[in-house]
Amino acid sequence: MAEPVTRVTLLEQSLAEQITAAVQVRRITMQPNVVGGRHHHNGPVFGAIEAGSAVFQVDGGPETLLRAGDVFYEPAGVLIDRFDATSEGVTFLGYFLSGADESPTLTPGPPTA
Template sequence: MQQEPVTRTTLADHRLPHGTAFDHVEVRRITLAPSVQPGAHVHNGPVFGVIEAGSAHVHVEGGTERVLRAGDTFYEPGDATVLRFDATDEGVTFLGWFPLPDAASPEIAMGRAPAADDAMPTV
């Protein structure tokens, strides 16, 4: 039996909020040393990623905590608290794709996302 010359496998398919618009996507390689635990945080937009090497404990609020290893993908919604993205004792390196509106840069805020009740009223 001969192997196909090209194979395509869908690893993830994430739905984005209706009306989401992006001007550019920044791709970063990020490395956490062994056992680094950055703490809960929130991004200013969605993050898509794939683990290149090592492994990490990942838990996005509302989801299930899991251990990601090389080749595993992840998605962090822009309005969700990432409760854990902690390197295991082997450390972790991953690629992160940050879709952004015009002139924006990826930002991270430490701590939990504000509750919907705490949001500033729109006038």
């Protein structure tokens, strides 16, 4: 007989010295072939793909194809090279962490020192 509840850790990410005062959850839908463009965030972002797929790349690292059920992490202040919808489009939940009196922001291009 199957266990009544199972738990599987999909992602574990430490957040060095991150003070989180708020979390904003957004459902974001990108139409087929939409290119998200290089960008960065002022706080860490966690996400889960609900439907479709996207090509994901962080700071020159390997490109990853994210599909429904996959999770991802975008560190604060780090260049996100790609978050591009494939030909099927993508819908995902984004969990945006922010500090006190901050709003989550997406800024085009690389972070400046």
